[in-house]
Amino acid sequence: MMLGKTAGGLFWMCRYLERSASNARLIEAGSRMTMTRAAAEDAEWASVLESANVRHLYAERHESIDRAAVIDFLLRDKTNPSSVMSVVEAARNNARMVRVALTREVWEAVNDTWMKLKDALARQVSEKELPNVLELIRQQSAQVRGALHGTMLRNDIFNFCRIGTFLERTDNVARILDVKYYVLLPSVSMVGSTIDNYQWEAILRSAAAERSFAWLNKETGPRAIAEFLILDQRLPRSLAFCYINLARNLGYLEADYGETRPCMAMCHETLGRLTRTDIETILQGGLHEFIQSIVQANNALGLQIEKDYRFYA
């Protein structure tokens, strides 16, 4: 038994933390890409903004796409509710609200993250500092994750944390795929060309999957990358992995509370679409459509969980 509000606070704390790490990876991938390929810089930053789901918001405040402005917008702009600083602050506010449900280690890790990033992001981050700041965000996120996994009891509290994490991760990874889906389509790709190699690398890097993809020793190609990021159950950022874990954690809640809620069926539906299929089928049905429908189903699942477990009412 726990308060509905607490369940919601844990869920959002973890969503926001996941988003901060995802944003940092998007900036890193974009930054790397534009260092190697100056020509397409604007288009790359536009797709980074698109992947972070803030392109419109950015356009409302800036007339043109400019590397420094985009990075600042994604890292520290308080008017951007998804900037790293905004989400870290939101994560900490949620952590404060659910302080009673967290171990001292987890709370201190979240609080420490907020304090360090508030310092690091107090002023605009220069080109020179950027790698250090991104590294800091990555380290802090590892610190929170470590505290969470190392000290929390495996009960409903933990389950709501995990559900938030995987729901957010699904959204982040699916958006990256969606923005870049055209470079993953067999029809338009020029296999082996340098252009697409950069694009592919950026996609993998955005999902923190470039090393593990290399370990697979597969030939780099759009099909293999799409398969890896969507279907590979060993990759902690693949959509299939996320849904296996969503279903598992919702299952623990169901067993714990002894009651099946509607969100479970919704979760299993999407899980089926990610586990009982192959990449050929997905590509034939249209990669873009597939990803879009996953994003929508994922949003709907989030709303249903919120209702089923009485986060707000």
Added chain:
Amino acid sequence: MSEQDPPYNEMFGRGEVPRDPYQEYCKWFEAEENRRLKKKAKEAEQAFRRTGITFNVYGREEANERLIPFDIVPHILSNREWQSLSEGIEQRVRALNAFLHDIYHRQEIVRAGRIPEHMISENDAYLSKMIGVEPPGSIYTHIVGTDIVRTGENEFFVLEDNARTPSGVSYMLENRETMFEMFPELFIRNKVRPVSTYPKRLRRSLEACAPNACSGRPVIAVLTPGIHNSAYFEHAFLADEMGAELVEGHDLRVVDGRVAMRTTQGYMPVDVLYRRVDDDFLDPLNFNPDSMLGVPGIFDIYRSGGITLANAPGTGIADDKAIYSYMPDIVEFYTGEKAKLPNVPTWRCSEPDSLAYVLEHLEELVVKEVHGSGGYGMLVGPAASKKEIAAFRKKLQSKPDGYIAQPTLALSTVPIFTAKGLAPRHVDLRPFVLVSPKGVDITPGGLTRVALKKGSLVVNSSQGGGTKDTWVLES
């Protein structure tokens, strides 16, 4: 208490040799290097920030999370000193509880002519809706903070009773933890009575006050106004340490004659609510209709015995400084004994003779609002400018019954650690008292507040005061 004497120094008394309780500490301190201590003091601050023990200061947008400065030199009491203090506090708290029951029932104390009727009925803090209500276990003041000041070897006074919502207990606990971490060796040399049992004692005490409607182990929750409240850290801390739920008003509603909290599995009744929300905001149906912090209808459930509210609504009248001035009578009336702990002499400005005296001696007196707290809205005569005194004189003349006055006490000092070594600063002490039908339980020590500015008598954290660990020695 003559004004010419320098203030009493609790470490050295009136002499130059450390007093008994401080001897071991001073030996240790002498042998320490200043550099190491400076480093430790800095570490302590970092530890507090990491833990998030901050408090919000109202009306200061920018630095809205501040640390209360912590001083590394403890405030030490011998067991004998503590014994006599705690006997006095227990007597006083029992009397307060009896007084509250009386003024909401037969008002014997008014009938006996010990307190004028209007002091009760016309008091803003008197909650007429509590008349005739019987709180579970007849307890009104479940948690009390009694502010104690000292002026000499054996001269202790009660400065204030905090029976509404005393705060600061989390600092008492965290200060000790910090001392343990920084100077473990000190606790081998000195046998200090533990404070860490407070949350368990609080839980036990609250459980003992469960309402009749409760079946099984009482469900306890802490009601907070939310994360923006200045004491939110403490609310979360106490809930956490007690193993209670931390709820806000919108987590609760009335369901089937009980107050219930919304959980992931539906609504579940709460038996005891340790509320850190003021009376006025507790129930928009019964009190302030604009309150967003409370629970509609909770007071009706309370009246019918469906929930325990700690502290009971209407206890705030005991914090009133005009009522304070009657405490010696109150103690005598309900316990049949003389008060063991004296009050600070107090002039009620509502009485013409007193008012005349106060107006004539403003430069020497401390004048306080009867409903004020937190060190706001008071005049410290000796520290005030002519202009401030003139302005206060006007306020006082236009609404005399809103004020009381007290002599400026030469509050005792305990040294703090500064860049130049030890420096005496004024302190007060707030012990925390738990009351249940099973008895009165006082955790040894309490929260020592210290004025960090030289010569300042204001120790409130909202006014730049700091805190110290408080030790009660085993012997």
